[in-house]
Amino acid sequence: MGKMLGGGVESVVMNYYRHVDRSKVQFDFLVDADSTRVPEEEIKALGGRVFRIPPYQHPLRYRRKLVKLFREEHWPIVHSHINALSVFPLSAAKKAGAPVRIAHSHSTMGKGEFAKNLMKLALRPFSNLYPTERFACSEYAGRWLFGKNADFTVIPNAIELEKFRFDPTVRQKTRKGLGVSDDTFLIGHVGRFMPQKNQAFLLDVLAELLPQKPDTMLAFVGDGPDRPDVQQHAQELGIDDHILFLGQRTDVNHLYQAFDAFCLPSRYEGLGKVAIEAQVAGCPCVLSDQVPHEADISRKTSFISLENKSSWISTVLNISSQTANRQIETSNTCAEKYDISASANRLTSLYVSSAESANGWEETL
Template sequence: MSQGEPIRVAQVVGKMLGGGVEAVVMNYYRHIDRSKVQFDFLVDADSTLVPRDEIESLGGRVFEIPPYQHVAEYQRELQRLFKQEGWKIVHSHINALSVFPLRSAKKAGVPVRIAHSHSTSGKGEYAKNALKAVLKTQSNRYPTHRFACSQFAGEWLFGKAAHFEVVYNAIDLDRFRFNAEARAQARADLGLVGNQFAIGHVGRFTAQKNHTFLIDIFTEVAKRRDDAVLLLVGTGEAGASVKALVDERGLTDRVKFLGQRSDVDRLYQAFDAFVLPSLYEGLGLVGVEAQVSGLPCLLSDAITREVDVTGECKFLSIDSPVVWADEIDSLLPYSYEGRLSISSGQFADYNIELQGKQLTYKYLDLYSRN
């Protein structure tokens, strides 16, 4: 690095598919001091949604590497890149799989190697959980520093006795604050009429997000209330099977598949309630976003209580859709008067303006000491 140039940090993000982790990294990239710190993104070649134009416009670079499923080739290419580019900091965001890039980074002599836990594990994903269990035994072997999106996620990957730092999945709070005009426009754009009760969910169509159970919940809700509609934001491999289930239940006209969206902040405005029945989450950042929007939030009891910033979230068992339907049935359509009262101070840990500055300082400090 020449004098006056920003330091460059290699961000290992795995597959960029429009999911939560890469959104978090991009959000930090937009809000760090890029005159002092720049990001280079190492992404799997089979990624489908790489924001290359934005990254390059901000001063970053994108390096495509073999998919991590090809472990030997993946590690060889990473080791070659780490030596070629000379990054002093490698920050890996791929949870238990961070063993592989950080092993390559250590072999290449990278002095600062950060493992970042964004997730955990949950019931039902037996093969995936078995692999995670094996990789976790090596999770403290290669990193020099450990970050996690929550205490829960950090203890899951690194162990309760390990030292790690919680780096919050921060957001632009102003984007998500409730706005009555934005609500009216968003509902009109979605074709919602009058006081239709809009139940919202944001998440990729994967087993983790438990969409089948969500459809079970809505099937029960639909029997009770004619005004209810379900809005699903996201894409993924399970999308087709979820649509088939909706058709099978006769709910096609009452469930809207909104796809991958860049205006999720506007969609929260249209919702009357937010549901997240995930099998597991490292944190469940969408739950934080929904709270900033003032929405009542019904969350799986498998999700850490750390997500409950307002103290108003309800955590429900993912064994009984009737329990969820009972809670939803007790809610009324929300006008702007009905939204929860939110204060900025409550969400200071998630304020990207503050957290972006802190991450900038962290990188500069780590760089200066190595």
């Protein structure tokens, strides 16, 4: 898992873990020792174990520990969720003789992270050397890491659809809990505070939008290293009284229903699971054009360049003028491929067939 810090990939993996057939497949988690949000109690309750290993920034100790663990535990499947960095654990898994080695692409790259992008570009040519199978959260993410003509399987960032379906009672209760009045236009964003998610852009949009729509609030859900800078920028713009910093939340499914619009100004995304969740909740979405169009399951999502701030403002204003007559669509067949129950059953079958074909099958993996 690399570093478990409360991000989107961790939530995807944990969601699958809760729903796979654990009589056939069991997960153990290898996490960097400096991880800050490891749900150890839940993992242990579900039958798994957590192994803390040296951070990958210490490559020699990291690799030695991995090879040692792979040899001791004899896991038939090693599934790496750390994108271009999967080169390191999967090379160790191959050295230790792990028969099934899965590289999983959850992301891509974009502007704003120079050093990180250099590392991704350096490692990407080696992404096909060590895996026996390739997974990706979207076609876009798979092609980016493995190549345009590579053979890979799309494993969607699936969710509990019913948990996110719109409920007017939940909306009213959640807005009341946030202290947001019925006539306030509430824009929402969910994401870790880091360069990729580009939250400061939304502050600039809000600052120019407020003179035209003064009854607007912006709610940030999440935490991360960039949060203090974003808070300071809000103060410098003089709009901090229009912003809610909600931190890490366990009721994100309810928050989507409180939002009148959802914005994701990411510099890059593998898919954008939060946009899927927002649409299932019936929330109009405005996304950067660096988010894959596979994230549009409502066929009503706007994708706008980050270079065109005025278009972001006009699109959000247009949404605000329609909220009074907003129709919530809860029967969306495009969302069905993101149903976690069906997706987890499929993943279980993929694990079992992979282990069997590699002669690594045991009664319980």
